[in-house]
Amino acid sequence: xxxxxxxxxxxxxxxxxxxxxxDVLAEHVGRGVAAGAGxxxxxxxxxxxxxxxxSEVERAVTVAVEAAAGRAPVFAxxxxxxxxxxxxxxxxxxxxxxxxxxxxxxLVTGPPRGLVRYVTGxxxxxxxxxxxxxxxxxxxxPETAVEVACLPTVVxxxxxxxDIDLLQRIVLAVKAExxxxxxxxxxxxxxxxxxxxxxxxGVDLYSSAVFAFxxxxxxxxxxxxQAGDQxxxxxxxxxxxxxxxxxxxxxxxxxVALVKAxxxxxxxxxxxxxxxxxxxxxxxxxxxxxxxxxxxxLAA
Numbered sequence: 001x002x003x004x005x006x007x008x009x010x011x012x013x014x015x016x017x018x019x020x021x022x023d024v025l026a027e028h029v030g031r032g033v034a035a036g037a038g039x040x041x042x043x044x045x046x047x048x049x050x051x052x053x054x055s056e057v058e059r060a061v062t063v064a065v066e067a068a069a070g071r072a073p074v075f076a077x078x079x080x081x082x083x084x085x086x087x088x089x090x091x092x093x094x095x096x097x098x099x100x101x102x103x104x105x106x107l108v109t110g111p112p113r114g115l116v117r118y119v120t121g122x123x124x125x126x127x128x129x130x131x132x133x134x135x136x137x138x139x140x141x142p143e144t145a146v147e148v149a150c151l152p153t154v155v156x157x158x159x160x161x162x163d164i165d166l167l168q169r170i171v172l173a174v175k176a177e178x179x180x181x182x183x184x185x186x187x188x189x190x191x192x193x194x195x196x197x198x199x200x201x202g203v204d205l206y207s208s209a210v211f212a213f214x215x216x217x218x219x220x221x222x223x224x225x226q227a228g229d230q231x232x233x234x235x236x237x238x239x240x241x242x243x244x245x246x247x248x249x250x251x252x253x254x255x256v257a258l259v260k261a262x263x264x265x266x267x268x269x270x271x272x273x274x275x276x277x278x279x280x281x282x283x284x285x286x287x288x289x290x291x292x293x294x295x296x297x298l299a300a
Contacts, residue, residue, distance in 0.1 A: 013271055028263065037211065042061055187207050
């Protein structure tokens with residue numbers, strides 16, 4: 001399976017009692033697919049994977065698969081301790097997911113050799129396609145990236161590390177030594193800010209958290225990039241993405257909390273974020289409203 005287009009990372013809605021709001025999630029996913037998402041990545045970073053129990057992940061994936069109705073592939077988040085990651089992978093299979101995004105292991109920093117064992121252990125628990133997320137405490141060498149890429153079900157590597165030199169060497173090694181289709185993804189927070197840099201080393205796919213609340217902005221930027229309209233790309237970066245990133249960086253966890261607040265502002269009752277994240281302050285919500293308005297004006 002080869003992904004293309006803008007990749008949609010929905011938030012996970014909670015109701016007034018803090019439980020998974022399945023109907024709201026179905027509407028959220030349905031809207032995103034109708035807007036033209038190239039893939040749906042449910043219960044991942046933007047979807048507060050860190051705060052969900054395994055049964056909630058499986059239910060969220062089930063809802064997303066039903067809402068997507070075959071119009072876009074659905075990938076499910078998995079990760080954490082190896083036994084949990086394996087069970088989450090099996091649950092995603094039961095829920096009908098097309099693939100998995102494997103997030104880093106919990107807490108500890110393991111050596112690259114240990115990461116190969118971790119990915120192998122998850123891959124052995126499922127037949128689903130697997131995208132490996134390089135980020136934080138999960139950092140591969142070119143050699144171990146090749147080893148992981150050679151696993152039969154591993155189809156991609158998503159980079160949230162931002163070490164362009166390392167990623168360039170990984171890309172070159174995998175392309176030279178792995179004899180199957182394999183995709184690389186820009187997985188940095190607010191990935192659009194680094195799209196030009198990643199495209200320079202041949203990494204065209206990227207996560208778009210903005211798509212969750214303003215697909216018209218996300219798609220407008222994507223089309224400008226695809227058309228090679230550098231002037232318009234620069235306007236999007238300067239007038240929308242840069243102010244959004246500056247606001248995001250004011251409080252840890254705002255990469256998720258701001259997105260959820262922006263979805264809520266569209267009229268979809270997705271609730272707030274679970275601890276340890278915090279919802280944006282009134283001052284920051286007002287600033288977010290101005291930033292989003294500027295982006296929508298540009299997209300229009």
